[in-house]
Amino acid sequence: MAREVLNVIAQRASEKTGIKLYGRSVERVLAGLLTTSDFWKVVDLADQPVPATSQIVKELVAESLAKIENDEILLTEKGLQLVKDLKIPPAVDYSCKACEGRGIPFYANLDWYHTFLQVTKDRPKAIQEYDQGSVTPETTVSRVLFLDSREDLRDRDILVMGAEDDLTGLAVALTRLPRRVLILDIDERSIDFDNRIFKELGIDNAEAIRFDLRNPFPEEWLKSFDVFITDPPETLKAFKAFIARGIAALRQEGSVGYFGLTLRDSSITRWHQFQKALINDYGMVITDIIQDFNAYMNWDYHAETKAQEVAPVNKVPTDIWYRSAWVRMEALPGFKGENVQITDEVFRELYLDEEGSTT
Amino acid sequence: MAREVLNVIAQRASEKTGIKLYGRSVERVLAGLLTTSDFWKVVDLADQPVPATSQIVKELVAESLAKIENDEILLTEKGLQLVKDLKIPPAVDYSCKACEGRGIPFYANLDWYHTFLQVTKDRPKAIQEYDQGSVTPETTVSRVLFLDSREDLRDRDILVMGAEDDLTGLAVALTRLPRRVLILDIDERSIDFDNRIFKELGIDNAEAIRFDLRNPFPEEWLKSFDVFITDPPETLKAFKAFIARGIAALRQEGSVGYFGLTLRDSSITRWHQFQKALINDYGMVITDIIQDFNAYMNWDYHAETKAQEVAPVNKVPTDIWYRSAWVRMEALPGFKGENVQITDEVFRELYLDEEGSTT
Structure with missing residues (x-):
């Protein structure tokens, strides 16, 4: 039976990558290949970790269902027949052109957008040392609008934990609407950039503040914020440690956490573990999950990432392919965070991770 | 301290309604009242159960922070001073005008939209006996587009469980893209309507099929569908029973469930219980939560609902005020549903529910 082929390929790719995959995972790659021959676009459409999509492509090639020519991936006649037999449809995209699928258009406040663009025109470049890769300015401004629409901006005490290469903390502060904005990042360049602008504009x-988020927070930051925003690492232990630290900084029930979460560096199985932690361990409730809210610009160091190394092609991405979901959660009565030292061991896990590949 | 007033009001409203409320719950109502004097619009903006928002308004009136004149709710001078002291901002709405905030515009496939409108122009009216209240045609078509964009439509076996007054099953079938569509509903009128159209159009x-969803599914429906769609009742036991039945109908890992969930008939605390059930008990992972995706038309029997009864005003809604989130979840390896009789006792809970009010 034709469908059995999908399961066989999924199982082989599973064994080689250590990532749980099943028939539908292969289907998603085939659906992507009906739309594009560009590996990175297939990754974008398939919504699963880069090493998984890559290995599935390699297995398709081994089975002569696909072939690689001039760094493009093409279905063979045998592959096209399989797709036809299984009636696998091409991936379709209906996302709204006005708001780029976010539900909130970045131009809802043009002042904020123009100010952000103008102020950040000489922003620091993303570098690999700090696992950076910045979101588009449209993404950053949409995040601010999202916060505002949920009453999480005005007169709030807001903590931004890392990923300030996205300049989310800066964009939040530029509105002059929060009560207080505290930005923590390990990269001196972002810190200096932000502080210079705050000084220039009298904010x-x-x-x-330069801060290594592996270290515990000082007492004065605990239970002190209405909102935290972060872009956590995506291995289970590191994710939990980061998020739990953010939660420890929340003031009271009804306080809020925001974070990005990918299906490029994490599988859906890992999402399940993340959700378990949030809901069972920390007493949070998830109120929003908006897929593909965060669009990342291609980073200069892409050629040196594990993503490029495991890719079945040498071609580098030519367009946006790395996106993440935007997640909002609320603290319920009895919520609790943690504020412990994040050990090197937890951090090493990040580099032994079978699903992650872009850091 | 001015902020203490919010907590006092929240606690009083909590005691009277049996719904967990805290300072922020009162803030949301005040933010709404800065934008509108229409009770139903405040409910829409405050995103909490009708009885909660209603009781908070009543407490505000008791404290002379608000007053009711000609069925409109107005902040008093004392109320405006409090809002100013606490720097509570008015609720803002940035939702995309093109896609109505869904991220997918209903006109992405105009054929589907026009066909749906044409075919359903003499659709049955929503009636209270079956807890009905239909979503707008734009909502229904957007649901179909959403399924398609997630590869949950074409060549899939799709089960629609109840709420066919929304005609979601019909809209799905009208695309002629699924492999099979099975629609179950207790309301003979929807069933007859759908079957007549299927016959007329040769689908x-x-x-x-007329089916009381309190009864277990026959063997042939179990483990037989790729996708189920439902609009579950929102008390914990009934929610679990409905959703677990849908999950029991799913074929394999990677199969998908969709459902609507409100913050009008459920509190965020109850959402937490729902999420626990999905993630811990049934082995599902949540992939999407899009607030306000489902917009409901005002139903004819509104005046007879508990919502109108507990409202602090006699005025009935004049515009869309009842919205729900659209939730998508995927079955992971080891997922499991349940297929047991739903007892009258569980169902009675629906009518003793402190949070629900629109059925």
């Missing part, structure tokens, strides 16, 4: 309720 | 892979 005195925002501050950026 | 022979779709079928509507």
Whole structure:
């Protein structure tokens, strides 16, 4: 039976990558290949970890269902027949052209957008040392609008934990609407950039501090914020440690956490573990999950990533292919965070991770 | 301290309604009242159960922070001073005008939209006996587009469990893209309506059957569908029973469930219980939560609902105020549903529910 082929390929790719895959995972790659021959676009459409999509492509090639020519991936006649037999449809995209599928258009406040663009025109470049890869300015401004639409911006104490290469903390502070903005990042360049702008513009309720988020927070940051925003690492232990630290900084029930989460560096199985932690261990409830909200610009160091190394092609991405979901959660009565040292061991896990590949 | 007033009001409203409320719950109502004097619009903006928002308004009136004049709710000078002291901002709405905030515009496939409108122009009216209240045609068509964009439509076996007054099953079948559509509903009128259209249009892979969803499914429906869609009742036991039945009908890992969930008939605390059930008990992972995706038309029997009874005003809604989130979840390896009789006792809970009010 034709469908059995999918399961066989999924199982082989599973064994080689250590990532749980099943028939539908292969289907998603085939659906992507009906739309594009560009590996990175297939990754985007398939919504599963890069090493998984890559290995599935390799297995399709081994089975002569696909072939690689000039760095493009093409279905063979045998592959096209399989797709036809299984009636696998091409991936379709109906996302709204106005708001780029976010539900909130970045131009809902043009002042914020223009100010952000103007102020950040000489922003620091993303570098691999700090696992950076910045979101588009449209993404950053949409995040601010999202916060505002959920009453999480005005007169709030807001903590931004890392990923300030996205300049989310800066964009939040530029609105001058929060009560206080505290930005923590390990990259001195982002910190200096933010503080220089705050000084130039006379924004005195925002501050950026160089801080290694592996270290526990000082007492004065605990239970002190209405909102935290972060872009956590995506191995289970590191994710939990980061998020739990953010939760420890929340003031009270009804306080809120935001974070990005990918299906490029994490599988859906890992999402399940993340959700378990949030809901069972920390007493949070998830209120929003918006897929593909965060669009990442191609980073300069892409050629040196594991993603490029495991890819079945040498071609580098030519367009946006890395996206993440935007997740909002609320603290319920009895919620609890953690504020412990994140050990090197937990951090090493990040580099032994079978699903992650872009850091 | 001015902020203490919010907590006091929240606690009083909590005691009277039996719904967990805290300072932020009152803030949301005040933010709504800065934008509108229409009770139903405040309910829409405040995103909490009708009895909660209603009781908070009543407490605000008791404290002379608000007053009711000609069925409109107005902040008093004392109320405006409190809002100013606490710097509570008015609720803002940035939702995309093109896609109505869904991220997918209903006109992405105009054929589907026009066909749906034409075919359903003499659709049956929503009636209270079956807890009905239909979503707008734009909502129904957007659901179909959403399924398609997630590869949950074409060549799939799709089960629609109840709420066919929304005609979601019909809209899905009208695309002629699924392999099979099975629609179950207790309302003979929807069933007959669907089957008549299937017959007229020669759609022979779709079928509507009158079925009381309290009864277990026959063996042939179990483990037989790729996708189920439902609009579950929102008390914990009934929600679990409905959703678990849908999950029991799913074929394999990677199969998908969709459902609507409100913050009008459920509190965020109850959402937490729902999420626990999905993630811990049934082995599902949540992939999407899009707030306000489902917009409901005002139903004719509104005046007879508990919502109107508990409302602090006699005025009935004049515009869309009842919305729900659209949730998508995937079955992981080891997922499991349940297929047991739903007892009258579980169902009675629905009518003793402190949070629900629109049925």
